Amino acid sequence: MKNKNWKDISYLKFGNFKQRKIYEILINTKILNILNDYTPVLVGTIPIGIDIENSDLDLVCKVDNFEIFKEVLINNFKKYRNFKIAHKEENVLVCNFIVNDIEIEIYGSSDDIDKSNGYRHMIIEDRLLNLYGDDFTKQIISLKDKGLKTEPAFAKVLDLQGNPYEQLLLLEMYSDEELYKIYNK
Template identity: 60%
Template sequence: MKNKANIVNFKDMSYLRNGSNKQKECYKILTKINMFNILKDYMPILVGTIPLNIDIENSDLDIVCQVDDFEIFENILFDNFTKYEDFRIKYKEKNIIVCNFIVEKIEIEIYASNVESHKTNGYRHMIIEYKLLNLYGEKFRESIIKLKKEGIKTESAFAKILNLNGNPYEELLKYERYLLD
């Protein structure tokens, strides 16, 4: 595993500037639309496959946010992002809102709940996956990408390669206690 000096601070999207071509492209898009300044009061964190460099062609940008007042947050989304292609907002539950839209052919999904961003399952899964990728290396990463290209979801791909049984989302979270820094 990489030492602490090499661990990425995923809470600051500037790491994307020096990443893969897709990461650099995403950084430019997020900066251009002022995403993280617009959402700064909601602890936005980019999560998912793009930060981990295990994305495939149709991977989207997933951003988690912590929200207390969903009406105000919804207004911010409408005020700033309705101009983009395929804009839509839906409530999954009372305290979960999902907003999707497309910018320069890349789908962006904002997932907001009343859970602190760094405590959401999306962020927790990403950190676990990041540590596993560092632990097992490039062949492991390539295997994950291969499975994703075959249509397998990210957490399911990790579970398959790691021979995990049961719900892959829950099984991956069990790794947290073993991968502590």
């Protein structure tokens, strides 16, 4: 299986309807250009094709100076509907707004992008989806349609015990053979 370059959004141009719509939003709003200094990467369910109707567009950014980052967000995105910014933790800032009926969440953190939980969850989820196939994918989407968040849906289908967010990250170190055994008991 070829690894996808998640940092290059061109894969969205050839994806499902929602992925193509997200591509257009990202290009037309110039969000990635505006946030270029913060190494923005699209993460979550949309890149890996398990989004549902109300799934939002999630971007993670690496931030060193939160005051400047906040100014960039306000100056460029306050014009959009439902704009808000919140400090979640000392080194975490979250900005939300709506473009073309899609909620956008920009998550700024002092963590490197590939060490952020959002990115790491997406990578392991994509790996599991590719390893387990269409039936597994349909089960995840079905649970999400019924109101379950993504990580809890994976944990339920895989019968993972404990905190689903932490349990999924533990799977990163497993070989494909070990992962295959978890689902195909």
